Each structure stands twice: as structure tokens, then as C-alpha cells.
Amino acid sequence: xxxxxxxxxxxxxxxxxxxxxxxxxxxxxxxxxxxxxxxxxxxxxxxxxxxxxxxxxxxxxxxxxxxxxxxxxxxxxxxxxxxxxxxxxxxxxxxxxxxxxxxxxxxxxxxxxxxxxxxxxxxxxxxxxxxxxxxxxxxxxxxxxxxxxxxxxxxxxxxxxxxxxxxxxxxxxxxxxxxxxxxxxxxxxxxxxxxxxx
Numbered sequence: 001x002x003x004x005x006x007x008x009x010x011x012x013x014x015x016x017x018x019x020x021x022x023x024x025x026x027x028x029x030x031x032x033x034x035x036x037x038x039x040x041x042x043x044x045x046x047x048x049x050x051x052x053x054x055x056x057x058x059x060x061x062x063x064x065x066x067x068x069x070x071x072x073x074x075x076x077x078x079x080x081x082x083x084x085x086x087x088x089x090x091x092x093x094x095x096x097x098x099x100x101x102x103x104x105x106x107x108x109x110x111x112x113x114x115x116x117x118x119x120x121x122x123x124x125x126x127x128x129x130x131x132x133x134x135x136x137x138x139x140x141x142x143x144x145x146x147x148x149x150x151x152x153x154x155x156x157x158x159x160x161x162x163x164x165x166x167x168x169x170x171x172x173x174x175x176x177x178x179x180x181x182x183x184x185x186x187x188x189x190x191x192x193x194x195x196x197x198x
Contacts, residue, residue, distance in 0.1 A: 044092035044093055044132060044133065045190070045194055047076070047077060047080070047093070047132055048128075048129065048132045048133070048190060049187075049190070049191075051069065051073040051125075051128060052125075052183065052186055052187040052190055053187065054069055055069060055070075055121070055125055055183040055186070055187075056181070056183040056184045056186075056187045058183075059121070059181040059182070059183035059184065060181050060183075060184060063179055063181060064119070064121060065119070065121025065122065065124070065125055065183055066121070067121070067124075070121060070124035070125060070127075070128060073128045074103065074124070074127065074128050074131055077093070077099065077128060077131045077132050078096070078099060078100070078103075078131060080093055081093045081094060081095065081096045081098075081099040081131070082096045084096075085097075093132065094132075094133065094134035098134045098135070099131045099132075099134065100131070101130075101134070101135050102129075102130035102131055102132075102133060102134040102135045102137075102138050103127040103128070103130045103131035104127075104130070105130055105135040105138065105139065106126040106127055106129055106130025106131075106135070106138035106139065106141075106142060107123050107124065107126050107127030107130060109126070109139070109142060110122065110123045110126035110127075110142065111123045118182060119182075121183075122182040122183065122186075125182075125183060125186055126138070126142060126186070129141055129142075129186065129190065137193065140193060141186070141189045141190055141193050142189075144188075144189035144192055144193060145182065145185045145186050145188075145189040147189075148185040148188050148189060149180060149182060149185045152180065152185070153180060
């Protein structure tokens with residue numbers, strides 16, 4: 001089937017409209033969670049958990065964390081942090097400068113540690129976590145994320161070795177490389193970091 005310019009333009013318009021609606025829905029969800037969860041910790045994690053759930057679902061199914069989600073979540077968190085800082089009332093979110101430092105520290109640390117082996121969505125997700133919680137809690141979540149991911153990868157490697165025991169020659173290189181969706185580990189680490197969760 002031959003695609004015409006008109007058909008391609010209509011498909012592009014539909015795609016842009018769908019993304020705009022998704023960004024608006026995510027920002028609305030963050031705002032709704034922020035308003036309904038009340039003050040303090042529940043409100044802070046109420047902003048972060050829906051973003052992590054959507055990220056985990058898309059990372060597991062498509063191996064991608066959508067840019068529209070990360071951009072709208074980051075913008076929503078920074079906007080809420082800025083409004084809370086200006087009003088003098090911080091409902092669990094860090095102050096605006098602290099939010100920016102958290103985003104830079106968490107995203108920057110993830111970028112430095114990844115050496116190109118972790119996708120950009122994971123780096124942006126770390127930045128959103130940093131913006132939502134501030135530098136120190138974000139660092140703690142990153143460390144827990146690394147521990148969860150390491151345990152998972154070692155377990156997967158051991159099971160693969162046991163499964164393949166005796167079928168490969170001694171010097172044969174490991175040929176299978178499976179991408180590890182990191183968003184699920186971010187979700188686990190964040191849930192484990194909620195005060196009172198342990």
C-alpha cells in the first residue's frame with residue numbers, strides 16, 4: 001500500500017495529539033495524587049509511585065521509558081516544588097533549588113555510572129526521583145536499585161550457567177545478552193525506601 005503525503009501528515013498529527021493527551025494525563029495524575037494524598041511523605045511518594053508504575057510497565061513490555069512521561073513528570077515535580085517554595089509551604093517536596101540539585105545529582109550519577117550501558121530513560125527516571133526526593137534520598141534509592149539489579153543479574157547468570165552446564169565448551173564466549181529493565185528496580189528501591197516500610 002502506497003502512503004501519500006496526506007496520510008503521513010494525518011498519522012503524524014494523530015501521534016502528536018496522542019502524546020499531548022498522554023502528557024496532560026500524566027501531569028493531571030501527578031497533580032491529583034498531590035492534592036488527594038495530603039501533606040508530607042505520602043504526598044511526595046504519591047507523586048513518584050504512579051510515574052514509576054507507568055515506567056515499569058512500559059520498560060517491561062517495550063524496553064523503553066517514554067520521553068513524554070519523563071518530561072511531564074519532571075516538569076510537574078519542578079513546578080510543584082517551585083510553587084511550594086514560593087508559597088512558603090513545602091508539602092513533602094524538597095525546596096526548588098534542592099529539587100534541581102537532586103535531579104542533577106541523581107541523573108548525573110546514573111549517567112556517569114552507566115558508561116553508555118543504561119538507556120537514557122533510566123537516566124531521566126533517576127533525575128525525576130532526584131527532583132522529587134532531593135539528593136540524599138535519591139542517592140539511597142540509586143544504591144538500593146543497584147543492589148536489586150545486581151542480585152537479579154547474578155541470579156540470572158547462575159541459572160543460565162546451570163541450565164547450560166556441560167553443553168558449551170570451556171572457552172566459548174557468552175553469546176546471549178539480555179537487556180535488564182531498570183525501572184522495576186527503581187520501583188522496588190523506592191518502595192523499600194518509604195519511611196516505615198521496613
